[in-house]
Amino acid sequence: MSVKEYWKEINKASDKVSSLINSYWHEHSNWNNWQFWIILIFLIVPLIVLLVKLDKNKTLQILFFGYTVHMLWTYTELTLIRMGYMDHHYFILPFLPQAIGITSSFLPVSFMLLYQYCVKYDKNFLLWTSVLSAIIAFVLVSIEKQIGFLALLKGFNSFHIFLLDVAITMLAYGLTNFFITFYKQDKSRTRA
Secondary structure, eight states: OOHHHHHHHHHHHHHHHHHHHHHHIIIIISTTSHHHHHHHHHHHHHHHHHHHHOOGGGHHHHHHHHHHHHHHHHHHHHHHHHTTSEEESOOSOTTSOTTHHIIIIIHHHHHHHHHHHHHHHTOOHHHHHHHHHHHIIIIIHHHHHHTTSEEEOTTOOHHHHHHHHHHHHHHHHHHHHHHHHHHHHHHHHHHO
């Protein structure tokens, strides 16, 4: 097949998948279903908690860290779905990423509050990240699977989620520290 023919087939398949997802959402995942409201809670409540609990002295630092967690988890989740390792059976809107309540709010805010705590009280971030990641992977994911919100496929399991949580959070931590150091050095150069 030529490039043009491939993309014609890909677009045709994409249209069919989009149509199926829209139909599924209208029948099983819209605002008439309790699952929709649970996902909406996972999207809104953590953001409210963040507004109340965010350390105003380190707002940009904490928000950068959380944004990095959000972006890395969203792209990771989209990749896992596309490769067939994960499916979220209920979602807010059919055209948004499936786990937007989790990857855009719950996970980033949970790790932001943990980051804030560890920075403020000089705690071991890797240790605390491992604890929170274990709770998310082995408790929250298990509950999501049991109530039908999440399917892990092709041998993908909670331990893999745990490893991804730790890796993504530590990468966000490293990037945040890199930029803090970079801008501190930049400020000291401009003063000299």
